[in-house]
Amino acid sequence: MIRRFNKWRLLKDINRAIEHEGFDKIILWLSLPTAVDMVGSFNEQASIYYCGDDFEGLDGVDHKMVKPLEQELAEKVDLILVVSKVLTRKFTHPDSIILPHGVDYPLFSTPAARPHDLPENGPIAGFYGSISAWLETDILVQSAIALPSWQFVFIGDIKTDVSSLQALPNVQFLGARPHNQLPAYIQHWNVAMLPFRDNKQIAACNPLKLREYLASGTPIASTTFPAAREYEELLAIQSPKEPFSRVILRANKQREEKARRQSRVSTESWQHRATQLEALINHLSR
Template identity: 50%
Template sequence: MHDLIVFGEDFGGLPSSTQHLVSRLADSRKVVWVNSIGLRQPKLSFGDAKRAAYKLMGKSKAHYQPMAKANDNPNITIVNLKTIPAPASNFACSLAKKWMLSQLLPIIEQQQLQSPILWSSLPTAADLCGELNEAAVVYYCGDDFESLAGVDHHTVRSHEKKLVEKADLIFAASSNIKTKFPAQKTELLPHGVDVELFATPAPRAHDLPNGDRPIAGFYGSLSEWLDYDLVRELTAKMTDWDFVFIGPNEKNQLQLPKTDNLFYLGAKPHHLLPQYSQHWNVSLLPFKHNSQIEACSPLKLMEYLAANRPIVTTDFPALAPYKDHVQVANSAELMEQAIRQVQNDTPNTRPLVGQDSWDKRSEFVDRMLELL
């Protein structure tokens, strides 16, 4: 049984696919989870300065100590490294590598990891491959990083190339992403869903709008991939509906329209999301059409399907297996028509994702890891 050294996003908050998988793998192994070491260099803004300071001081938004245990699994040790975010020059890369190793190697020794596998979900961990006495290297690619807004694409491309060369096994979250990597060592690993969480009836959230008005809702990061113009048009057209948006705002300023029928409720713990998605009339995916969405496979799509509410969405490739079960609309006019058409529907979409649980995904990963 291999223990794991994981380079992922900051642990906690809205869990990523990496966190869903590793939390389950940790039931039978030790995990040292290294919080995000960055995908871009900071710019001249307060938010970036704050994030850069956190990385330089070894802090994260979720944990303010250098090392901690995950609340729900004592096998997971969370580490915040002091580092240089997304180093670009050879000198910066060398400095960042030495700095991180000086902090990480004593922790790995202290945790007494058994034949650990280095698992990276971030290309910027490439320079640490081969330096941690790991038995093998796994690259889990859940996003097309070259298409992500707000990252240093040149730096990430360079790091990803090195990581792919060093990886013994690559997991790709979508077919589009899989085509980027060597076929002989790449496995398709689509996103899963916590079927039990989203299928179990949940009480109605107290901060959902009250009254007789129907509700269309979205949860997820409020970032570059949302079509804010579409949302603005839609809320202006449908003044008899309420629109609820849930999730962390990743823009410098909130881009959602300030209207009486739109309610921004902020970020919510993942386990509370069914209290919202089970009780609104329609689930929304108002994405922009861009290269990032072309390659993505949104976790929330699977969760929406498990919640058994009608789904209205803009078009993107990952919808293909579910197109007969969602309403696709690429304009405000068509989206309004679709929302009104399905508002009283009671779909039975849960069986579509019944075999796609994170438990089954992690069992597959576990089998693959034991072959390394």
């Protein structure tokens, strides 16, 4: 009954928008399994499921409900796009294609002035993004204690318990910042961090910030996960049982490789991804 109500309400709103915009050739783009009932409702030329996360491993999601909906959606659509190699294993659909995230290379590679609220006393290890349960706070606490001369800076909304970090004198939480201000921060860090937990969600992720970090040229210290290993020659990646503080110090020794990091993602722009997507859609709608 809930699905029928949701479909009725969505159809009403979307059809109104279609009429207002004068659309006559519809390509249906879905990024949530819960929208499965929209497939076939608009006499669309083609339907696409854009899978950007492993919903079965995502926090705050009813995994028992979402799995059958996603399977149903995968069977109905004409094309499945996934952002990582790990996600391709979920689908047997013959038309499943990897379309990784892009990066705003000009924004992150163009030098920006140092923000006034960055600490001046010592080298900086930084992170920006949602400060959530997928961050490995234990290794961050260990690192901040092991490297007392370093400043640890976090930018983003806090959505998990970080009291153990907040208690340390060399850790600062600056709050969220607009996306276009982030390059100014990361370019003036000594090391950018990807301190993620080893779980199903992270195994399937393709974090935007990885390519943004690379485009800035800043050295990167990372835990190990599949998306990071695709760039392993450019990152300092944590080895089994290695303290993360040592990974930060290893990354800091890679300062001279800035040009290599930037060059690797210089052709992975959002415009390039859009061109790839346009070609796929044109093929589908013939």
